[in-house]
Amino acid sequence: MSGEHFDVVVVGGGTAGAAAAHRLSEDADRRVLVLEAGPDFPDEITNPPSFLTGGNSLGHNFAGIGAPTPDTDWDYWSEPLADGRRLHHRRAKMAGGSSMVNGTIAVRAAPLDFDRWREHGAPNWGWNDVKPYIEKVETMTPVRRVAPEHWSPIAQMFVESFKELGYSWVDDMNAPDAWDGIVGQWPLNRKNSVRQGTLVTYIREARQRPNFEIRGYCLTDRVLIEDSRAVGVRYIDAEGRARDVGADLVLLAGGAYGTPTVLLRSGIGPADELAALDIETRVNLPVGHNMVEHPQCLFYATGPPELADMTLPGWPVAARAEGNGWWSFPLALDEDSGLCAYTFALTEDTGDGSLALSSSDPSAAPRIDHRMQDVIESNRFDHAHATFRELMNTASVTSRGVSDPEAGRPLREILQERMGTAFHPAGGCQIGRVVDDELCVHGVDGLRVADASVFPVHILNNPCLTCMMLGERVADFIKAAN
Numbered sequence: 001m002s003g004e005h006f007d008v009v010v011v012g013g014g015t016a017g018a019a020a021a022h023r024l025s026e027d028a029d030r031r032v033l034v035l036e037a038g039p040d041f042p043d044e045i046t047n048p049p050s051f052l053t054g055g056n057s058l059g060h061n062f063a064g065i066g067a068p069t070p071d072t073d074w075d076y077w078s079e080p081l082a083d084g085r086r087l088h089h090r091r092a093k094m095a096g097g098s099s100m101v102n103g104t105i106a107v108r109a110a111p112l113d114f115d116r117w118r119e120h121g122a123p124n125w126g127w128n129d130v131k132p133y134i135e136k137v138e139t140m141t142p143v144r145r146v147a148p149e150h151w152s153p154i155a156q157m158f159v160e161s162f163k164e165l166g167y168s169w170v171d172d173m174n175a176p177d178a179w180d181g182i183v184g185q186w187p188l189n190r191k192n193s194v195r196q197g198t199l200v201t202y203i204r205e206a207r208q209r210p211n212f213e214i215r216g217y218c219l220t221d222r223v224l225i226e227d228s229r230a231v232g233v234r235y236i237d238a239e240g241r242a243r244d245v246g247a248d249l250v251l252l253a254g255g256a257y258g259t260p261t262v263l264l265r266s267g268i269g270p271a272d273e274l275a276a277l278d279i280e281t282r283v284n285l286p287v288g289h290n291m292v293e294h295p296q297c298l299f300y301a302t303g304p305p306e307l308a309d310m311t312l313p314g315w316p317v318a319a320r321a322e323g324n325g326w327w328s329f330p331l332a333l334d335e336d337s338g339l340c341a342y343t344f345a346l347t348e349d350t351g352d353g354s355l356a357l358s359s360s361d362p363s364a365a366p367r368i369d370h371r372m373q374d375v376i377e378s379n380r381f382d383h384a385h386a387t388f389r390e391l392m393n394t395a396s397v398t399s400r401g402v403s404d405p406e407a408g409r410p411l412r413e414i415l416q417e418r419m420g421t422a423f424h425p426a427g428g429c430q431i432g433r434v435v436d437d438e439l440c441v442h443g444v445d446g447l448r449v450a451d452a453s454v455f456p457v458h459i460l461n462n463p464c465l466t467c468m469m470l471g472e473r474v475a476d477f478i479k480a481a482n
C-alpha cells in the first residue's frame, strides 16, 4: 500500500489498546499509531477534563447521576425487552476508553476464571500464564483500599449486615481465594481522587515518545485486506474524510462492541449475516456471537437521609457468593429521601448474547441483544434476592430504621422494571473461535485482537484489569513475532 505507513496501527485507544500501544512503543524503532473514535485529551495534565475526578467519588452512579456526555459515549441501546424497555449499554468513546468512565473497581480475575478460559478453548491462558501480566498492570495503575473510617453510612451497614449472615471478612478482595461467602474492601484504582485509567497512565507515558501517535475523532471503518493479509485500515477523520493508512500489523482494540463491528464491515464474520448486508465474506467466523454480560439489579433500602450521604466513597466494599453466582455492593441514591440500594450482579448470563450490524455504514449503531429478557424470566436472581431479604431482617439494618420499600413485590416485576447490566460486555471474538491463542484472527495474517471481545467465557467479576492484562500480553506476542 502506498501512502502513510506505520509498523502497528491500533484501532481503539481504550483500556487494552492503550496498554498494548504503550508497550509496543517502548521499542523506539516501532512506529505505533492509535486511531480513537472519540476525543483525545493531549493536555490532560495541565487542563484535566472533569471526568477524571467525576462520578459519585468512585465512579458513575448507576441511577444515572454523573452520566457521560454524548460526545464521550457510544450511546448504544439494547434490542427491546418484552415490554419495549431498552437497556443503555454505556461504552466510553474517548482516549482511555471505558477505563476512564468506570467505577474504578480494580479487581483481579480469579485463578478459577482462567481455569474456565482453558476449558473453553484457550489453553495458553492459565493463571500462571496471565499472572505476570496482571502484576505488570498493577505497576501502572495504582490500586488502593479505603479505610473503614472513610466508608459511607450505607457501606458501614452493608458490611455489618453481611457479617451478621455469616460472611467472612477479608482485607484483600484480590486474594486468590476471596471469592465465596466473603465481604471485604474493594480494590480501587483512584489516586488523589483521579481515575487511574489508561489515559492518565499508559497513554500519558507513551505520548512523550516520538514513535507513538494517537489521533482522536478517527473512526475506523474497516481493515484493508490484500491476499488474506491485513495491510492497513480505512478510517473517517475528524473532518469526515475517508483516509487509508498502511500497517505491517493491525491490532483491533475497539472493545466488545467496537471490534466485532470493524471485523464485520471488513468481511470477517458469519457469511449469512454479511450477505444480507451485501458485504463480501472474506472469512466465515462467528463474530458477534456468544456474547456475555453481567446482569445487574438494584434492590432498594430506605432509611434516614444520612444513610444516603454521598460525601464519602460510595462503594469501598463488596460481598461475593461465587458459589451462588453473584456479587453485591452498596449504593447511595438520594440524600433527601434516604434511598440506597444493595446492588446485585450475576457472575453469568445466558452466554448467547449477540451483536450484528444494522448497516455497513460505520456510523450506524449495531443491534445488541444480551438476551436479558431470558434472564428476567429465569430463576437466576432468586438466590441474590432471597439473600437481600435476609439482609433486610438483620439487626444491623432494622436497628438503623432501614427497610425494603418493596417488600412483598414479586421479584419478576422488579427485574422487568429495572434490571440492567453491569456494563461488562465481553465475547463476540472469542479465543479459539475467532482468534487463536495468541490473539491472531483466523484466516487473516497481520491482524490481531486484544480487548474484552476475546474472553472465551466471562470472568466472575469486573473486567477492567483483565482488559489491561490482554493489552500487556498481546504486546509481548507481537514483540516475540517480530
Ligand SMILES: Cc1cc2nc3c(=O)[nH]c(=O)nc-3n(C[C@H](O)[C@H](O)[C@H](O)COP(=O)(O)OP(=O)(O)OC[C@H]3O[C@@H](n4cnc5c(N)ncnc54)[C@H](O)[C@@H]3O)c2cc1C
Pocket (backbone or CB within 6 Å): 011, 012, 013, 014, 015, 016, 017, 035, 036, 037, 038, 059, 060, 090, 091, 092, 093, 094, 095, 096, 097, 098, 099, 101, 102, 103, 104, 105, 106, 107, 218, 219, 220, 221, 253, 254, 255, 256, 257, 258, 259, 262, 422, 423, 424, 425, 450, 451, 452, 453, 462, 463, 464, 465, 467
Ligand atoms: C459505566 C461503566 C462502569 C464500569 N465499571 C467498572 C469497574 O468499576 N471495574 C471494572 O473492572 N470494569 C468496569 N467497567 C467495565 C470496564 O471498564 C470495561 O470492561 C473495559 O474497560 C473494556 O476495555 P476494552 O479495552 O475492551 O474496551 P474500551 O475500554 O471500551 O476501549 C475501546 C475503545 O475503542 C474505541 N473504538 C471502538 N470502535 C472504534 C472504531 N471503529 N474506531 C476507532 N476507535 C474505536 C472506543 O471509543 C474506546 O475508546 C465499567 C464500564 C462502564 C461503561
